[in-house]
Amino acid sequence: MAKRQDVQAFVIGAPVAHSRSPVVHGYWLRRYKIGGSYSKMQVNPSELAGFISDLRVSGWAGGNVTIPHKETILPLLDRISETAQRIGAVNTIWVEDDHLVGDNTDGFGFTANLDAGAPGWRDEGGQHALVLGAGGAARAVVDELARHGFCLTIANRTEKRACDLADDLAPGAAICSLEDVPLAGADMVVNTTSLGMHGEEFPFDMSDLSAETLVTDIVYTPLETPLLAAAGKQGCHTVDGLGMLLHQARPGFERWFGVAPEVTKELRAEIIADLETGA
Numbered sequence: 001m002a003k004r005q006d007v008q009a010f011v012i013g014a015p016v017a018h019s020r021s022p023v024v025h026g027y028w029l030r031r032y033k034i035g036g037s038y039s040k041m042q043v044n045p046s047e048l049a050g051f052i053s054d055l056r057v058s059g060w061a062g063g064n065v066t067i068p069h070k071e072t073i074l075p076l077l078d079r080i081s082e083t084a085q086r087i088g089a090v091n092t093i094w095v096e097d098d099h100l101v102g103d104n105t106d107g108f109g110f111t112a113n114l115d116a117g118a119p120g121w122r123d124e125g126g127q128h129a130l131v132l133g134a135g136g137a138a139r140a141v142v143d144e145l146a147r148h149g150f151c152l153t154i155a156n157r158t159e160k161r162a163c164d165l166a167d168d169l170a171p172g173a174a175i176c177s178l179e180d181v182p183l184a185g186a187d188m189v190v191n192t193t194s195l196g197m198h199g200e201e202f203p204f205d206m207s208d209l210s211a212e213t214l215v216t217d218i219v220y221t222p223l224e225t226p227l228l229a230a231a232g233k234q235g236c237h238t239v240d241g242l243g244m245l246l247h248q249a250r251p252g253f254e255r256w257f258g259v260a261p262e263v264t265k266e267l268r269a270e271i272i273a274d275l276e277t278g279a
């Protein structure tokens with residue numbers, strides 16, 4: 001794919017002010033000397049259908065889709081990738097031959113983050129992964145882990161949501177409550193809940209974690225969540241969630257601007273500095 005200059009892309013959501021995506025794509029536009037743009041657009045639910053139909057004629061290359069549009073956008077698109085269909089949510093759209101196409105790159109970001117931070121994590125077959133949470137983000141994580149052949153346990157506050165997730169994406173998965181997680185037997189633990197963002201405690205004893213367990217959190221504010229801090233104390237290898245945010249952005253940038261971008265230490269430092277401003 002050739003580099004495309006003067007292309008415009010966006011992130012739409014409501015609210016959208018907190019989105020770090022413009023910092024990520026802005027960094028890559030500068031790094032690869034592309035004269036395009038990537039902007040934040042507040043699009044309220046009642047405006048989504050109009051925005052999408054205008055998009056076909058307004059010259060946008062595409063963009064990212066965030067809360068609350070990730071599911072409601074599906075019927076408005078011409079084509080949806082198999083991954084996004086399985087997950088039931090879209091986070092990246094682009095125009096291809098006058099068609100609007102939607103994909104979900106959260107699972108790609110999850111896997112690429114672990115490939116970078118814990119090489120070899122998916123090389124052995126039959127490993128056990130414990131996924132905490134069964135919301136939108138958990139769907140992408142469970143889909144990825146099931147595809148990589150992990151045996152799954154899904155622990156969620158609301159059991160029904162965990163059962164529905166297993167039925168949809170990982171039929172053999174075991175279900176348990178957050179109070180009763182089989183920490184000791186897990187090769188990998190992934191937190192997809194919002195627990196830890198505001199210092200909340202997990203309702204289980206972290207001292208059951210084995211030093212052999214790989215522990216990752218998709219929460220990246222704070223960067224060292226209570227789960228990662230406790231896992232570090234147990235001697236576990238840990239991978240923080242910021243890389244998932246950075247890696248999930250790569251496929252969209254390549255679609256819109258024609259360059260496969262790299263996640264560099266400099267990009268990570270720029271986002272951390274931006275998060276620290278608290279804006």
Ligand code: ATR
Binds near residue numbers: 132195
């Ligand atoms: P996301 O798209 O980020 O996954 P979500 O779909 O709202 O957001 O899911 C949030 C997840 O965090 C869910 O698993 C939720 O549990 P429920 O399904 O029971 O709602 C979990 N979660 C949020 N706050 C929680 C809390 N205080 N205790 C336990 N789990 C919590």
